[in-house]
Amino acid sequence: MQRPLAAALLSAAALVLTACSGTAEAARDTRAPTPPTGVTALAGSATSVHVMWSAATDDRAVTGYTVYRHGHPVKDLPAGTLMTDVTGLGPATAHTFTVRARDAAGNVSPDSAAVTATTPAATAEDHTPPTRPTALRAAPAGPDAATLSWRPARDDTRVTAYDVYQSGARVHTVPGTATTARVTGLRPATAYSFTVRARDAAENSSPDSGPAALTTPNAPGARPATAPTAVSAKAARGSVTLTWTPPRTGATPVKEHQLYLNGTFATTIVWGAEPPPGPVTYTLTVPATPGVPYALTLRARLPDGTWGDFSAPCTVVTV
Known part of the structure; x- marks a missing residue:
């Protein structure tokens, strides 16, 4: 009785393995992404070219890009990067670039259209930067x-x-x-x-x-803007005072904001009572070191409990 049972178990296992193999085969990704479009190349200096492109598409997801110079790979980049500088080039030389997209299964797109940029001649001993725009x-x-x-x-x-x-x-x-x-x-x-x-x-x-x-304006049918506006900052010794206008959220006023300093969360600002109408202010304590730049951004907690969009960064230098 044991042998037939063992044989039955082996047969069942074989069926399971066959089914799993068939599922994996069906799930295999064999379709390559589309080639990137809109590729441009701009010589930024005697030894570098700036290459940009528009995102490729894939039936699942593009996971990265490879930039080629004269058919040889020179840069591998993640999917969210759509531009790069290719450096170490020869001056006064024409350089041709293409870009390919890839997906998680290793499928690679055809080459993009080729673009060419010519680097300018090198300027000896030039250490003087341009004036600011x-x-x-x-x-x-x-x-x-x-x-x-x-x-x-x-x-x-x-x-x-x-x-x-x-x-x-x-x-x-x-x-x-x-x-x-x-x-x-x-x-x-x-x-x-x-x-x-x-x-x-x-x-x-x-x-x-x-x-x-x-x-930027709202897209048609999108929710209202939720970022604080008119953000300004004034530095004093050991402190920075911020002024801003909270977003409009209908009849319910905004009572809570988050403040980020150089992209890192710094503090939560909460009004226990009704916040003042119009612009509001908050003073943040910072180290009393002169000449330190700070980029400050704010976002508000909306009446539904979610956090709104970040304000435009406001940069201030300590005095």
Whole structure:
């Protein structure tokens, strides 16, 4: 009796294994992502090129990108990164780039369209950075984009590129002949702060321009804007005083905010009674060390208990 039972158990196990194998086979991902589109290449200096592209698509998810120069891989990047600088290049040389997308199963897309950028000639012993761009302005270009404009910088040789920064992180690069840029991939009803730097062929970068802030409009049918607005800061010895306007949430006032310092949670601000109408203020104690920059952002707890959007960063330097 034991042998037939053992045989039956082995047969059942074989059936289970066959079923599992069939399920795994059916679940295998064999479809490659689409090739990245909108690839551009811009020589930022005599030895570097800035490559950008639009996201590829996949039936599951794109997990990363590889940038190729003349058919050889030079950069591997995660899925959320859609631009990179390729450095260590030869000056006064044409360089051709393509980009491929990959997914978690190892499927790789075809090459993107090839783009070529020519690096400028090297400038010997150039250690002088360009002047800062001035009169930076930012305007919404729909709920997910912004248009920036500025007055050009000056350089003892020439400006080869302008780098656009959003809250301290570079998000775009345009040629040195441009004085405008379009930044995409923004969120509706969200506050942003931008600065611009000029760069020359020797990789000298200017100081930041003055900041330009904007709030993107709501997408059609989206919820109202929930970020605090009109945020300003004033530094004193050992303290920073913030002033802002809480978001409008109907008849229920906002009584609680979170304050972040340089991107890290610092404290919760709570009004035990009815908060004052209009702008509100809060004083934060900081180390009494002069010349320290702080980027401060706020978000409000909404009447439904969730946290709203972050305000645009407000930067202040201790005195």
